[in-house]
Amino acid sequence: MKKLTIVIDGPAGAGKSTVSQRLAKRLHYLYLDTGALYRAIALAAHEKNIPPTDFQEIRWLCQRTSILFKKEKGKQKVYLNRKDVTRAIRTPHMSLLASRYSKLPVVRKGLLWHQRHLGEQGGIVAEGRDLGTVVFPKAELKFFLVASLKERAKRRYLELKRTDKKSSLKNVEKEIQKRDREDRQRALAPLKKAKDAIEIDTTWMTIDQVVEEMYKKFQDKIHENYCS
Numbered sequence: 001m002k003k004l005t006i007v008i009d010g011p012a013g014a015g016k017s018t019v020s021q022r023l024a025k026r027l028h029y030l031y032l033d034t035g036a037l038y039r040a041i042a043l044a045a046h047e048k049n050i051p052p053t054d055f056q057e058i059r060w061l062c063q064r065t066s067i068l069f070k071k072e073k074g075k076q077k078v079y080l081n082r083k084d085v086t087r088a089i090r091t092p093h094m095s096l097l098a099s100r101y102s103k104l105p106v107v108r109k110g111l112l113w114h115q116r117h118l119g120e121q122g123g124i125v126a127e128g129r130d131l132g133t134v135v136f137p138k139a140e141l142k143f144f145l146v147a148s149l150k151e152r153a154k155r156r157y158l159e160l161k162r163t164d165k166k167s168s169l170k171n172v173e174k175e176i177q178k179r180d181r182e183d184r185q186r187a188l189a190p191l192k193k194a195k196d197a198i199e200i201d202t203t204w205m206t207i208d209q210v211v212e213e214m215y216k217k218f219q220d221k222i223h224e225n226y227c228s
């Protein structure tokens with residue numbers, strides 16, 4: 001059976017990561033977290049003190065940096081130049097830096113081939129911001145997840161609270177609002193719903209309900225491909 005390319009775009013906290021991983025597991029597809037690539041580049045630039053204004057150095061950095069995903073004990077780990085940065089890239093500070101560095105054409109260009117290379121065989125569930133519009137415009141199945149700002153902030157806060165005791169709900173809401181603005185307003189590949197994407201508002205839905213709805217759309221698509 002032909003393996004599809006499935007993309008899931010949407011703003012921070014809309015539930016992309018959890019549902020993408022669940023859907024990938026259910027379909028035995030590869031899971032690709034494209035946000036982790038932007039976070040890793042931002043961390044590399046930050047560690048080397050390269051500001052977002054130094055395009056030349058950032059271009060070099062993108063060319064020389066290795067970012068790998070490895071599955072260990074059922075969990076996906078992110079390696080930056082062979083160092084495990086799975087946790088280091090998830091802090092609120094790195095979220096803002098990732099949003100900031102991801103605006104740069106050199107970074108987007110550098111990561112575009114990387115993402116396409118990882119997804120070239122199909123059989124992938126990829127999550128991000130511009131996957132349905134720019135990275136995989138021909139993906140067979142596109143989803144765009146949304147949720148209210150309050151709900152997204154609550155989810156992110158509960159997630160962060162496990163590791164960062166200092167974070168407050170108010171600050172998390174502000175950070176998400178700021179990131180939304182930066183991700184939507186950037187000139188290049190902004191967060192935008194593709195015309196042929198299926199929008200799902202997850203505000204009042206459980207994870208299982210969202211995955212179930214996506215799975216149904218997947219079955220419809222497979223049926224469409226084989227019966228037409």
Ligand code: DC
Pocket residue numbers: 012034035036038039095098099102103127128129130131179183
């Ligand atoms: O999905 P995330 O929160 O881990 O993404 C971190 C940042 O990376 C996000 O604010 C914008 C950027 N990003 C992007 O520009 N394009 C993508 N496909 C994925 C993430």
